Amino acid sequence: MRRSVPATVVVVVGLLLLVNYIVINPLLAGAAEAVLRLVVVLAAGAALAGGVALVHRHGGDLLRGRGDRLGSAVLLAGLAAVPIAGLYPGSQGVADPAVRWLVGALLAPLIASLFAMLFVFLLLAMREGMAIRSRQVTVMLLAAGVVIVLLLPLGGQIGASLATAADWAMAVPIGGVFRGLLIGVAVVTAVHAARVLLVVEGADD
Amino acid sequence: MPDLGALLGGLVSFIGEQVAASSLRLGPVATVTLLGVVLVLLSLVARPSTRWTVRDIGRLASVGRAMALAAESGTVAALSLGTAGVARATTALGRIETLAAMPILGIVARAAARSGVPLRVTTNDPVAAAMADMLLADAHRRTETPERRDRSTAEYVGEGRATAAATALASGGSPAANFVAGGLGEESLLLLHGASRGAAWTSFGTAAPSQASSVLLTGEGTMIGPELFQATSDHGVRAERTGVLAANRLIGAAVAVIVIGSVLAWVAGVDVTAALVGG
Numbered sequence: 001m002r003r004s005v006p007a008t009v010v011v012v013v014g015l016l017l018l019v020n021y022i023v024i025n026p027l028l029a030g031a032a033e034a035v036l037r038l039v040v041v042l043a044a045g046a047a048l049a050g051g052v053a054l055v056h057r058h059g060g061d062l063l064r065g066r067g068d069r070l071g072s073a074v075l076l077a078g079l080a081a082v083p084i085a086g087l088y089p090g091s092q093g094v095a096d097p098a099v100r101w102l103v104g105a106l107l108a109p110l111i112a113s114l115f116a117m118l119f120v121f122l123l124l125a126m127r128e129g130m131a132i133r134s135r136q137v138t139v140m141l142l143a144a145g146v147v148i149v150l151l152l153p154l155g156g157q158i159g160a161s162l163a164t165a166a167d168w169a170m171a172v173p174i175g176g177v178f179r180g181l182l183i184g185v186a187v188v189t190a191v192h193a194a195r196v197l198l199v200v201e202g203a204d205d
Numbered sequence: 206m207p208d209l210g211a212l213l214g215g216l217v218s219f220i221g222e223q224v225a226a227s228s229l230r231l232g233p234v235a236t237v238t239l240l241g242v243v244l245v246l247l248s249l250v251a252r253p254s255t256r257w258t259v260r261d262i263g264r265l266a267s268v269g270r271a272m273a274l275a276a277e278s279g280t281v282a283a284l285s286l287g288t289a290g291v292a293r294a295t296t297a298l299g300r301i302e303t304l305a306a307m308p309i310l311g312i313v314a315r316a317a318a319r320s321g322v323p324l325r326v327t328t329n330d331p332v333a334a335a336m337a338d339m340l341l342a343d344a345h346r347r348t349e350t351p352e353r354r355d356r357s358t359a360e361y362v363g364e365g366r367a368t369a370a371a372t373a374l375a376s377g378g379s380p381a382a383n384f385v386a387g388g389l390g391e392e393s394l395l396l397l398h399g400a401s402r403g404a405a406w407t408s409f410g411t412a413a414p415s416q417a418s419s420v421l422l423t424g425e426g427t428m429i430g431p432e433l434f435q436a437t438s439d440h441g442v443r444a445e446r447t448g449v450l451a452a453n454r455l456i457g458a459a460v461a462v463i464v465i466g467s468v469l470a471w472v473a474g475v476d477v478t479a480a481l482v483g484g
Contacts, residue, residue, distance in 0.1 A: 021230065022229065022230055022231060022236050022239065022240075023227045023228070023229060023230065024227060024228045024229070024230050025223060025226055025227040026226065027223060027226075028227075042292070043292040043293070043332075046292045046330075046335075047292070047293070047331065047364065049331050050330075050334070050361045050363075050364070053334070054361060054363060071375070075363070110367075111365075111367040114367050114370065114371055114392075114395065115367070115391065115392070115395075118391070118394055118395065121394050121395055121398045122394055122422075125394055125397075125398060125419065125423050128401065128422065128423060129421065129422035129423070132425060134425075136421050136427070137421055137422060140418060140421055140422070178414055181414040181417070181429070181431075182414060183456070183459055184430050184431035184452075184456060185298070185412045185414065185430050185431055187431070187452050187456050188412075188431045188434040188452045189298060189301050189412070189434075190242045190455070191242060191245075191434075191452045191455065192301055192304070192305055192434055193297075193301060194242050194243045196304065197243075198243065
Protein backbone atom coordinates (compact mmCIF):
# COMPACT_ATOMS: atom_id res chain seq x y z
CA MET A 1 0.00 0.00 0.00
CA ARG A 2 2.84 2.46 0.82
CA ARG A 3 4.54 1.87 -2.49
CA SER A 4 1.40 2.28 -4.59
CA VAL A 5 0.87 5.93 -3.62
CA PRO A 6 4.04 7.28 -5.29
CA ALA A 7 3.40 4.98 -8.24
CA THR A 8 -0.13 6.33 -8.60
CA VAL A 9 1.15 9.91 -8.46
CA VAL A 10 3.74 9.11 -11.14
CA VAL A 11 1.13 7.57 -13.44
CA VAL A 12 -1.45 10.34 -12.99
CA VAL A 13 1.00 13.23 -13.39
CA GLY A 14 2.90 11.53 -16.19
CA LEU A 15 -0.26 10.74 -18.15
CA LEU A 16 -1.54 14.30 -17.63
CA LEU A 17 1.67 15.80 -19.03
CA LEU A 18 1.82 13.24 -21.86
CA VAL A 19 -1.80 13.89 -22.90
CA ASN A 20 -1.19 17.66 -22.66
CA TYR A 21 1.78 17.21 -25.00
CA ILE A 22 -0.33 15.33 -27.53
CA VAL A 23 -3.67 17.16 -27.28
CA ILE A 24 -4.25 20.92 -27.34
CA ASN A 25 -6.93 21.64 -24.74
CA PRO A 26 -7.20 24.73 -22.50
CA LEU A 27 -8.33 22.74 -19.44
CA LEU A 28 -5.48 20.25 -19.79
CA ALA A 29 -2.99 23.05 -20.40
CA GLY A 30 -4.05 24.75 -17.18
CA ALA A 31 -3.73 21.56 -15.16
CA ALA A 32 -0.33 20.77 -16.67
CA GLU A 33 0.92 24.27 -15.98
CA ALA A 34 -0.15 24.00 -12.35
CA VAL A 35 1.68 20.67 -12.01
CA LEU A 36 4.84 22.09 -13.60
CA ARG A 37 4.76 25.07 -11.23
CA LEU A 38 4.51 22.62 -8.36
CA VAL A 39 7.56 20.75 -9.73
CA VAL A 40 9.56 24.00 -9.72
CA VAL A 41 8.58 24.61 -6.09
CA LEU A 42 9.53 21.03 -5.19
CA ALA A 43 12.92 21.43 -6.89
CA ALA A 44 13.55 24.61 -4.89
CA GLY A 45 12.58 22.77 -1.72
CA ALA A 46 14.92 19.93 -2.63
CA ALA A 47 17.79 22.39 -3.15
CA LEU A 48 17.12 23.90 0.27
CA ALA A 49 17.00 20.44 1.83
CA GLY A 50 20.33 19.64 0.16
CA GLY A 51 21.90 22.73 1.71
CA VAL A 52 20.62 21.76 5.13
CA ALA A 53 21.97 18.22 4.64
CA LEU A 54 25.39 19.63 3.71
CA VAL A 55 25.47 21.82 6.83
CA HIS A 56 24.36 18.89 8.98
CA ARG A 57 26.98 16.51 7.64
CA HIS A 58 29.96 18.85 7.59
CA GLY A 59 28.96 20.49 10.86
CA GLY A 60 28.82 17.04 12.42
CA ASP A 61 32.23 16.18 10.97
CA LEU A 62 33.70 19.35 12.47
CA LEU A 63 32.16 18.78 15.88
CA ARG A 64 33.19 15.13 16.03
CA GLY A 65 36.63 15.75 14.54
CA ARG A 66 36.29 13.24 11.70
CA GLY A 67 37.09 13.44 8.01
CA ASP A 68 38.62 16.50 6.38
CA ARG A 69 37.98 19.14 9.02
CA LEU A 70 39.69 21.94 7.06
CA GLY A 71 37.61 21.13 3.99
CA SER A 72 34.41 21.05 6.07
CA ALA A 73 35.29 24.41 7.65
CA VAL A 74 35.97 26.00 4.27
CA LEU A 75 32.74 24.58 2.86
CA LEU A 76 30.66 25.90 5.76
CA ALA A 77 32.37 29.30 5.50
CA GLY A 78 31.59 29.46 1.81
CA LEU A 79 28.04 28.26 2.42
CA ALA A 80 27.54 31.10 4.91
CA ALA A 81 29.28 33.81 2.90
CA VAL A 82 26.90 33.92 -0.07
CA PRO A 83 23.62 34.09 1.90
CA ILE A 84 25.13 36.75 4.18
CA ALA A 85 26.21 38.76 1.14
CA GLY A 86 22.80 38.45 -0.44
CA LEU A 87 20.51 38.75 2.55
CA TYR A 88 22.04 41.36 4.89
CA PRO A 89 19.80 44.39 5.54
CA GLY A 90 19.95 46.67 2.52
CA SER A 91 21.31 44.00 0.21
CA GLN A 92 20.26 43.98 -3.43
CA GLY A 93 20.05 40.21 -3.47
CA VAL A 94 21.74 38.49 -6.40
CA ALA A 95 22.62 41.88 -7.92
CA ASP A 96 24.44 43.01 -4.77
CA PRO A 97 28.10 43.92 -5.43
CA ALA A 98 29.24 41.54 -2.69
CA VAL A 99 27.45 38.59 -4.29
CA ARG A 100 28.71 39.52 -7.75
CA TRP A 101 32.24 39.76 -6.37
CA LEU A 102 32.00 36.34 -4.73
CA VAL A 103 30.78 34.81 -7.97
CA GLY A 104 33.04 36.76 -10.34
CA ALA A 105 36.23 36.82 -8.32
CA LEU A 106 36.05 33.46 -6.55
CA LEU A 107 33.59 31.01 -8.01
CA ALA A 108 34.08 31.65 -11.73
CA PRO A 109 37.92 31.55 -11.64
CA LEU A 110 37.83 28.39 -9.51
CA ILE A 111 35.58 26.64 -12.02
CA ALA A 112 37.60 28.00 -14.95
CA SER A 113 40.86 26.74 -13.45
CA LEU A 114 39.29 23.35 -12.89
CA PHE A 115 38.23 23.04 -16.50
CA ALA A 116 41.57 24.41 -17.66
CA MET A 117 43.12 21.19 -16.37
CA LEU A 118 41.03 19.14 -18.82
CA PHE A 119 43.81 18.94 -21.42
CA VAL A 120 46.31 17.67 -18.85
CA PHE A 121 43.87 15.10 -17.59
CA LEU A 122 43.11 14.07 -21.17
CA LEU A 123 46.78 13.25 -21.70
CA LEU A 124 46.86 11.36 -18.38
CA ALA A 125 43.71 9.47 -19.34
CA MET A 126 45.24 8.51 -22.69
CA ARG A 127 48.27 7.14 -20.90
CA GLU A 128 46.06 5.19 -18.46
CA GLY A 129 43.91 4.00 -21.34
CA MET A 130 46.94 2.59 -23.12
CA ALA A 131 47.96 0.83 -19.90
CA ILE A 132 44.53 -0.89 -19.76
CA ARG A 133 45.13 -2.11 -23.34
CA SER A 134 41.55 -2.75 -24.22
CA ARG A 135 40.53 -3.13 -27.85
CA GLN A 136 38.10 -0.20 -27.64
CA VAL A 137 40.74 2.19 -26.31
CA THR A 138 43.27 1.07 -28.92
CA VAL A 139 40.80 1.65 -31.77
CA MET A 140 39.79 5.01 -30.31
CA LEU A 141 43.39 6.22 -29.93
CA LEU A 142 44.23 5.04 -33.48
CA ALA A 143 41.21 6.93 -34.80
CA ALA A 144 42.29 10.02 -32.81
CA GLY A 145 45.73 9.77 -34.40
CA VAL A 146 44.22 9.55 -37.87
CA VAL A 147 42.02 12.60 -37.20
CA ILE A 148 45.04 14.58 -35.96
CA VAL A 149 46.88 13.76 -39.20
CA LEU A 150 43.85 14.73 -41.27
CA LEU A 151 43.59 18.08 -39.46
CA LEU A 152 47.25 19.03 -39.96
CA PRO A 153 47.46 22.64 -41.24
CA LEU A 154 49.32 21.84 -44.45
CA GLY A 155 49.10 23.79 -47.66
CA GLY A 156 49.12 22.80 -51.29
CA GLN A 157 47.64 19.67 -52.79
CA ILE A 158 48.42 17.55 -49.74
CA GLY A 159 46.58 19.97 -47.46
CA ALA A 160 43.57 20.08 -49.78
CA SER A 161 43.43 16.26 -49.91
CA LEU A 162 43.71 15.99 -46.14
CA ALA A 163 40.93 18.57 -45.70
CA THR A 164 38.66 16.64 -48.07
CA ALA A 165 39.40 13.42 -46.23
CA ALA A 166 38.75 15.14 -42.89
CA ASP A 167 35.37 16.42 -44.09
CA TRP A 168 34.45 12.93 -45.31
CA ALA A 169 35.57 11.33 -42.03
CA MET A 170 33.47 13.77 -39.99
CA ALA A 171 30.40 13.38 -42.19
CA VAL A 172 30.41 9.63 -42.79
CA PRO A 173 32.06 7.32 -40.24
CA ILE A 174 32.20 9.67 -37.25
CA GLY A 175 28.83 11.22 -38.01
CA GLY A 176 27.33 7.78 -38.59
CA VAL A 177 28.58 6.48 -35.25
CA PHE A 178 27.20 9.48 -33.40
CA ARG A 179 23.86 9.20 -35.18
CA GLY A 180 23.69 5.52 -34.26
CA LEU A 181 24.45 6.31 -30.63
CA LEU A 182 21.87 9.07 -30.57
CA ILE A 183 19.19 6.86 -32.14
CA GLY A 184 19.90 4.10 -29.64
CA VAL A 185 19.89 6.50 -26.71
CA ALA A 186 16.67 8.14 -27.91
CA VAL A 187 14.91 4.78 -28.22
CA VAL A 188 15.95 3.41 -24.83
CA THR A 189 15.21 6.77 -23.22
CA ALA A 190 11.67 6.66 -24.61
CA VAL A 191 11.25 3.04 -23.48
CA HIS A 192 12.63 3.78 -20.03
CA ALA A 193 10.36 6.79 -19.62
CA ALA A 194 7.37 4.72 -20.77
CA ARG A 195 8.31 1.98 -18.29
CA VAL A 196 8.40 4.48 -15.42
CA LEU A 197 5.13 6.02 -16.59
CA LEU A 198 3.36 2.66 -16.79
CA VAL A 199 4.92 1.47 -13.49
CA VAL A 200 6.11 -1.72 -15.17
CA GLU A 201 7.21 -4.22 -12.51
CA GLY A 202 9.80 -2.69 -10.27
CA ALA A 203 9.74 0.70 -11.93
CA ASP A 204 8.81 2.20 -8.58
CA ASP A 205 11.86 0.63 -6.88
CA MET B 206 -31.06 18.41 -6.39
CA PRO B 207 -29.88 16.92 -9.72
CA ASP B 208 -30.68 13.28 -10.29
CA LEU B 209 -28.17 10.69 -11.41
CA GLY B 210 -29.30 10.91 -15.03
CA ALA B 211 -28.77 14.67 -15.13
CA LEU B 212 -25.36 14.22 -13.49
CA LEU B 213 -24.30 11.62 -16.05
CA GLY B 214 -25.67 13.75 -18.86
CA GLY B 215 -23.74 16.75 -17.61
CA LEU B 216 -20.57 14.67 -17.38
CA VAL B 217 -20.99 13.35 -20.90
CA SER B 218 -21.65 16.81 -22.29
CA PHE B 219 -18.61 18.17 -20.42
CA ILE B 220 -16.42 15.46 -21.92
CA GLY B 221 -17.90 16.15 -25.34
CA GLU B 222 -17.18 19.87 -25.00
CA GLN B 223 -13.58 19.17 -24.01
CA VAL B 224 -13.10 16.77 -26.92
CA ALA B 225 -14.59 19.31 -29.31
CA ALA B 226 -12.24 22.00 -27.94
CA SER B 227 -9.17 19.75 -28.37
CA SER B 228 -6.90 19.06 -31.31
CA LEU B 229 -3.79 17.00 -31.90
CA ARG B 230 -0.63 19.02 -31.32
CA LEU B 231 1.68 16.82 -33.39
CA GLY B 232 -0.62 15.49 -36.09
CA PRO B 233 -1.93 11.92 -36.38
CA VAL B 234 1.25 10.22 -37.67
CA ALA B 235 3.58 11.65 -35.03
CA THR B 236 1.03 10.96 -32.28
CA VAL B 237 0.68 7.32 -33.31
CA THR B 238 4.49 7.01 -33.45
CA LEU B 239 4.79 8.42 -29.93
CA LEU B 240 2.12 6.11 -28.56
CA GLY B 241 3.71 3.19 -30.43
CA VAL B 242 6.51 3.14 -27.86
CA VAL B 243 3.99 2.60 -25.09
CA LEU B 244 2.08 -0.03 -27.06
CA VAL B 245 5.26 -1.99 -27.89
CA LEU B 246 6.19 -1.98 -24.23
CA LEU B 247 2.71 -3.13 -23.18
CA SER B 248 2.80 -6.01 -25.66
CA LEU B 249 6.17 -7.10 -24.31
CA VAL B 250 4.95 -6.99 -20.72
CA ALA B 251 2.29 -9.49 -21.78
CA ARG B 252 4.59 -11.75 -23.84
CA PRO B 253 8.31 -11.27 -23.20
CA SER B 254 10.76 -13.45 -25.10
CA THR B 255 14.43 -14.26 -24.68
CA ARG B 256 17.33 -12.40 -26.27
CA TRP B 257 20.98 -13.17 -26.92
CA THR B 258 23.56 -12.04 -24.40
CA VAL B 259 26.99 -11.58 -25.93
CA ARG B 260 29.06 -9.76 -23.31
CA ASP B 261 29.13 -8.44 -19.78
CA ILE B 262 28.14 -4.81 -20.13
CA GLY B 263 29.96 -2.61 -17.63
CA ARG B 264 31.51 -5.66 -15.90
CA LEU B 265 28.47 -5.79 -13.62
CA ALA B 266 28.59 -9.60 -13.63
CA SER B 267 31.85 -9.44 -11.68
CA VAL B 268 30.71 -6.85 -9.13
CA GLY B 269 30.94 -9.58 -6.50
CA ARG B 270 34.66 -9.85 -7.19
CA ALA B 271 34.96 -6.08 -6.84
CA MET B 272 33.35 -6.27 -3.43
CA ALA B 273 35.65 -9.14 -2.46
CA LEU B 274 38.65 -6.95 -3.36
CA ALA B 275 37.24 -4.14 -1.25
CA ALA B 276 36.55 -6.46 1.68
CA GLU B 277 40.08 -7.90 1.56
CA SER B 278 41.73 -4.47 1.44
CA GLY B 279 39.47 -3.08 4.15
CA THR B 280 38.42 -0.11 2.04
CA VAL B 281 35.07 1.15 0.83
CA ALA B 282 33.33 0.93 -2.51
CA ALA B 283 32.22 4.20 -4.08
CA LEU B 284 29.55 5.04 -6.62
CA SER B 285 28.86 8.42 -8.20
CA LEU B 286 25.47 9.08 -9.79
CA GLY B 287 26.97 11.45 -12.34
CA THR B 288 26.47 15.17 -12.49
CA ALA B 289 23.05 15.59 -14.11
CA GLY B 290 20.76 14.72 -11.21
CA VAL B 291 16.98 14.48 -11.07
CA ALA B 292 15.78 17.84 -9.75
CA ARG B 293 18.74 19.86 -11.03
CA ALA B 294 18.94 18.31 -14.51
CA THR B 295 18.47 20.83 -17.32
CA THR B 296 17.60 18.20 -19.93
CA ALA B 297 15.21 15.26 -19.91
CA LEU B 298 18.04 12.97 -21.06
CA GLY B 299 20.14 13.93 -18.05
CA ARG B 300 17.23 13.17 -15.74
CA ILE B 301 16.57 9.81 -17.38
CA GLU B 302 20.27 8.93 -17.21
CA THR B 303 20.23 9.47 -13.45
CA LEU B 304 17.09 7.34 -13.13
CA ALA B 305 18.73 4.65 -15.28
CA ALA B 306 21.67 4.62 -12.86
CA MET B 307 19.39 3.66 -9.96
CA PRO B 308 19.05 -0.04 -10.90
CA ILE B 309 22.84 -0.16 -11.27
CA LEU B 310 23.12 1.31 -7.77
CA GLY B 311 20.66 -1.33 -6.60
CA ILE B 312 22.85 -4.16 -7.92
CA VAL B 313 26.02 -2.65 -6.46
CA ALA B 314 24.34 -1.90 -3.13
CA ARG B 315 23.08 -5.47 -2.73
CA ALA B 316 26.53 -6.85 -3.56
CA ALA B 317 28.12 -4.47 -1.07
CA ALA B 318 25.58 -5.36 1.62
CA ARG B 319 26.17 -9.10 1.16
CA SER B 320 29.95 -8.63 1.30
CA GLY B 321 29.89 -6.28 4.29
CA VAL B 322 31.61 -3.52 2.28
CA PRO B 323 30.62 0.08 3.08
CA LEU B 324 29.28 1.83 -0.02
CA ARG B 325 29.70 5.57 -0.41
CA VAL B 326 27.27 7.06 -2.93
CA THR B 327 27.86 10.65 -4.03
CA THR B 328 25.70 12.96 -6.10
CA ASN B 329 25.25 16.67 -6.71
CA ASP B 330 21.45 16.44 -6.54
CA PRO B 331 19.52 16.24 -3.24
CA VAL B 332 16.62 14.28 -4.74
CA ALA B 333 19.01 11.71 -6.21
CA ALA B 334 20.73 11.52 -2.81
CA ALA B 335 17.38 10.76 -1.17
CA MET B 336 16.60 8.08 -3.78
CA ALA B 337 20.05 6.56 -3.28
CA ASP B 338 19.55 6.51 0.47
CA MET B 339 16.30 4.59 0.03
CA LEU B 340 18.00 2.14 -2.31
CA LEU B 341 20.76 1.52 0.22
CA ALA B 342 18.18 0.84 2.92
CA ASP B 343 16.30 -1.48 0.57
CA ALA B 344 19.49 -3.36 -0.31
CA HIS B 345 20.23 -4.04 3.35
CA ARG B 346 16.63 -5.07 3.94
CA ARG B 347 16.67 -7.55 1.05
CA THR B 348 20.01 -9.04 2.11
CA GLU B 349 18.92 -9.08 5.77
CA THR B 350 21.92 -7.06 6.89
CA PRO B 351 20.36 -4.13 8.75
CA GLU B 352 23.25 -4.02 11.20
CA ARG B 353 25.52 -2.82 8.37
CA ARG B 354 23.16 -0.13 7.11
CA ASP B 355 24.86 2.78 8.89
CA ARG B 356 28.18 2.05 7.25
CA SER B 357 26.86 2.91 3.78
CA THR B 358 26.08 6.53 3.01
CA ALA B 359 24.44 8.61 0.30
CA GLU B 360 26.06 12.04 0.26
CA TYR B 361 25.00 15.26 -1.38
CA VAL B 362 28.29 16.95 -2.29
CA GLY B 363 26.86 20.33 -3.30
CA GLU B 364 25.38 22.04 -6.33
CA GLY B 365 27.12 22.14 -9.69
CA ARG B 366 28.92 19.84 -12.10
CA ALA B 367 32.29 21.34 -11.18
CA THR B 368 31.59 20.63 -7.50
CA ALA B 369 31.14 16.93 -8.14
CA ALA B 370 34.28 16.81 -10.28
CA ALA B 371 36.36 18.69 -7.72
CA THR B 372 35.06 16.45 -4.92
CA ALA B 373 36.13 13.36 -6.89
CA LEU B 374 39.58 14.84 -7.52
CA ALA B 375 40.09 15.96 -3.95
CA SER B 376 38.61 12.99 -2.11
CA GLY B 377 41.14 11.23 0.04
CA GLY B 378 41.33 7.49 0.29
CA SER B 379 41.21 5.00 -2.55
CA PRO B 380 38.06 2.97 -2.86
CA ALA B 381 38.91 -0.50 -4.05
CA ALA B 382 35.89 -0.48 -6.36
CA ASN B 383 34.62 2.68 -7.97
CA PHE B 384 31.51 3.12 -10.10
CA VAL B 385 30.21 6.12 -12.00
CA ALA B 386 26.81 5.88 -13.69
CA GLY B 387 24.52 8.63 -14.89
CA GLY B 388 24.64 11.88 -16.80
CA LEU B 389 28.03 13.41 -17.45
CA GLY B 390 29.11 16.65 -19.12
CA GLU B 391 32.36 18.38 -20.00
CA GLU B 392 33.64 17.72 -16.47
CA SER B 393 33.47 13.96 -17.08
CA LEU B 394 37.20 13.49 -17.53
CA LEU B 395 37.90 15.23 -14.21
CA LEU B 396 35.27 13.19 -12.37
CA LEU B 397 36.31 9.89 -13.93
CA HIS B 398 40.01 10.54 -13.40
CA GLY B 399 39.37 11.24 -9.73
CA ALA B 400 37.22 8.12 -9.46
CA SER B 401 39.73 5.83 -11.16
CA ARG B 402 42.72 7.05 -9.16
CA GLY B 403 43.87 4.24 -6.93
CA ALA B 404 40.85 2.02 -7.59
CA ALA B 405 41.49 -1.65 -8.26
CA TRP B 406 38.18 -2.12 -10.09
CA THR B 407 36.22 0.46 -12.07
CA SER B 408 32.98 0.59 -14.02
CA PHE B 409 31.92 3.84 -15.65
CA GLY B 410 28.88 4.60 -17.75
CA THR B 411 26.95 7.43 -19.36
CA ALA B 412 24.40 7.74 -22.14
CA ALA B 413 25.84 11.06 -23.38
CA PRO B 414 27.56 10.24 -26.72
CA SER B 415 29.93 13.20 -26.42
CA GLN B 416 31.41 11.81 -23.20
CA ALA B 417 31.91 8.27 -24.50
CA SER B 418 35.62 8.84 -25.05
CA SER B 419 36.17 9.86 -21.42
CA VAL B 420 34.47 6.68 -20.22
CA LEU B 421 36.49 4.51 -22.60
CA LEU B 422 39.80 6.07 -21.59
CA THR B 423 39.37 5.84 -17.84
CA GLY B 424 37.14 2.83 -17.08
CA GLU B 425 37.84 -0.88 -17.16
CA GLY B 426 34.13 -1.68 -17.40
CA THR B 427 32.25 0.70 -19.67
CA MET B 428 28.62 1.50 -20.43
CA ILE B 429 28.22 3.87 -23.35
CA GLY B 430 25.03 5.28 -24.82
CA PRO B 431 22.18 2.74 -24.69
CA GLU B 432 24.32 0.33 -22.65
CA LEU B 433 23.66 2.41 -19.52
CA PHE B 434 20.01 1.34 -19.77
CA GLN B 435 20.76 -2.21 -20.90
CA ALA B 436 23.46 -3.10 -18.37
CA THR B 437 21.14 -4.28 -15.63
CA SER B 438 18.95 -6.40 -17.90
CA ASP B 439 21.13 -9.48 -17.47
CA HIS B 440 21.13 -9.42 -13.71
CA GLY B 441 17.72 -10.71 -12.76
CA VAL B 442 16.00 -7.35 -13.06
CA ARG B 443 12.96 -8.31 -15.12
CA ALA B 444 11.74 -4.81 -15.86
CA GLU B 445 15.05 -3.86 -17.47
CA ARG B 446 14.98 -7.02 -19.59
CA THR B 447 11.52 -6.05 -20.85
CA GLY B 448 12.85 -2.59 -21.63
CA VAL B 449 15.76 -4.02 -23.62
CA LEU B 450 13.42 -6.22 -25.64
CA ALA B 451 11.20 -3.21 -26.34
CA ALA B 452 14.22 -1.12 -27.33
CA ASN B 453 15.51 -3.85 -29.67
CA ARG B 454 12.14 -4.01 -31.45
CA LEU B 455 11.86 -0.24 -31.68
CA ILE B 456 15.41 0.06 -33.03
CA GLY B 457 14.48 -2.52 -35.66
CA ALA B 458 11.39 -0.45 -36.52
CA ALA B 459 13.51 2.74 -36.69
CA VAL B 460 16.01 1.07 -39.03
CA ALA B 461 13.15 -0.19 -41.23
CA VAL B 462 11.61 3.31 -41.39
CA ILE B 463 15.01 4.82 -42.28
CA VAL B 464 15.72 2.27 -45.02
CA ILE B 465 12.19 2.29 -46.50
CA GLY B 466 11.95 6.07 -46.21
CA SER B 467 15.32 6.50 -47.92
CA VAL B 468 14.26 4.20 -50.78
CA LEU B 469 10.94 6.04 -51.16
CA ALA B 470 12.69 9.42 -51.11
CA TRP B 471 15.23 8.24 -53.70
CA VAL B 472 12.84 6.42 -56.06
CA ALA B 473 9.58 8.33 -55.73
CA GLY B 474 10.65 11.61 -54.17
CA VAL B 475 8.36 11.08 -51.16
CA ASP B 476 9.19 13.33 -48.18
CA VAL B 477 8.85 10.87 -45.28
CA THR B 478 10.41 13.29 -42.80
CA ALA B 479 7.68 15.88 -43.29
CA ALA B 480 5.01 13.23 -42.77
CA LEU B 481 6.58 12.09 -39.49
CA VAL B 482 7.49 15.38 -37.86
CA GLY B 483 5.19 17.78 -39.68
CA GLY B 484 6.03 21.01 -41.46
